[in-house]
Amino acid sequence: MLLPTCHATIPAARWHQIIEPLTAAAKVELWLYCPVTAEPMISGNKWMKLQYHINLIQQQQYRGFVTFGGAFSNHLAASATAAKLAGVSATAYVRADTIDPDNPTLRYCQQQGMLLLATDRATYRRRQQTDFLAILAKRHPNCLIIPEGGSSTLGAQGIASADLGNTPAGPANILATATASGGTLAGLIMANSQATKMNNQVKDIIGLAVLNDSGLHDKVAQLLPACFAMAAPWRIIATATGHRYAKCPGEHIEFCCQFTARHGIAIEPIYTGRALYKLYQMIAAGEFAPGSRISFFHTGGMQGLAGLLYRKLISFKHYQLLSAAAAD
Numbered sequence: 001m002l003l004p005t006c007h008a009t010i011p012a013a014r015w016h017q018i019i020e021p022l023t024a025a026a027k028v029e030l031w032l033y034c035p036v037t038a039e040p041m042i043s044g045n046k047w048m049k050l051q052y053h054i055n056l057i058q059q060q061q062y063r064g065f066v067t068f069g070g071a072f073s074n075h076l077a078a079s080a081t082a083a084k085l086a087g088v089s090a091t092a093y094v095r096a097d098t099i100d101p102d103n104p105t106l107r108y109c110q111q112q113g114m115l116l117l118a119t120d121r122a123t124y125r126r127r128q129q130t131d132f133l134a135i136l137a138k139r140h141p142n143c144l145i146i147p148e149g150g151s152s153t154l155g156a157q158g159i160a161s162a163d164l165g166n167t168p169a170g171p172a173n174i175l176a177t178a179t180a181s182g183g184t185l186a187g188l189i190m191a192n193s194q195a196t197k198m199n200n201q202v203k204d205i206i207g208l209a210v211l212n213d214s215g216l217h218d219k220v221a222q223l224l225p226a227c228f229a230m231a232a233p234w235r236i237i238a239t240a241t242g243h244r245y246a247k248c249p250g251e252h253i254e255f256c257c258q259f260t261a262r263h264g265i266a267i268e269p270i271y272t273g274r275a276l277y278k279l280y281q282m283i284a285a286g287e288f289a290p291g292s293r294i295s296f297f298h299t300g301g302m303q304g305l306a307g308l309l310y311r312k313l314i315s316f317k318h319y320q321l322l323s324a325a326a327a328d
């Protein structure tokens with residue numbers, strides 16, 4: 001595996017202990033790990049997943065990169081920002097029939113200089129196939145291909161720089177994160193495997209899957225170099241089944257608004273809100289032993305709120321409440 005020689009930046013982060021009647025009743029501690037980035041569009045897990053890719057582009061003097069995402073993708077917004085800051089070109093294959101000029105995410109990406117190519121679903125499904133990637137390599141010479149979500153082994157290595165296991169109260173024994181393309185979960189597994197060597201291993205790493213993707217377990221495993229694959233205890237838990245990804249059930253939106261109002265930390269209903277909602281259900285069901293210390297990764301994603309409002313999936317009132325807290 002090609003490792004960049006530049007060091008990844010260890011992200012600055014804030015910790016928040018979340019105290020609720022629920023956590024008190026279950027006798028568990030819940031901590032939120034919130035990375036702090038100067039650029040709100042590269043918040044949460046985004047810079048961690050992109051940093052090694054950008055380093056590699058600069059070291060190998062690539063012209064830029066090609067990547068993939070849905071029409072409201074946080075990854076596209078983040079990678080467009082990163083490309084502009086790094087002064088490299090960015091092209092994105094967007095899962096959409098047309099590039100809607102009023103879509104707030106796509107408009108933002110174009111403003112950063114990203115070239116957007118509308119891609120039908122059948123073609124988009126080929127985004128990981130070797131023959132398709134070979135065609136893209138020819139079509140975009142001297143460009144790095146960054147997988148959807150930034151979820152490559154390099155992306156996972158960037159996530160492994162997050163010190164999620166060490167809360168201000170001491171080591172966590174459970175790590176949890178929203179998971180979609182798998183890079184974030186793979187990074188936590190890598191970091192935990194490294195911690196194993198220092199006898200500081202967490203007991204349970206939980207990926208709360210926001211997509212119904214039966215291949216996710218294999219995707220995560222494939223991102224792990226062989227030395228990591230066996231070391232860490234990890235599992236994937238489905239969040240609300242029966243609700244499609246990016247459709248916001250009312251209870252998730254309410255949960256996000258109430259959580260944000262109570263704790264002053266904004267969450268959104270596609271990733272962090274959906275995952276935390278499930279984690280709360282697991283705590284309530286007594287799935288964690290008393291004394292457990294859970295560390296939850298706040299992976300950002302607040303740019304997606306504008307797209308939810310645009311598609312009328314959240315009300316203006318909810319949008320205002322959540323985005324105002326996000327801007328604090």
Ligand SMILES: Cc1ncc(COP(=O)(O)O)c(C=O)c1O
Nearest residue numbers: 074180181182183184271299301
């Ligand atoms: C806000 C947010 N949280 C969590 C995730 C899931 O991360 P991953 O795709 O690495 O599984 C994503 C997708 O990148 C995201 O945008």
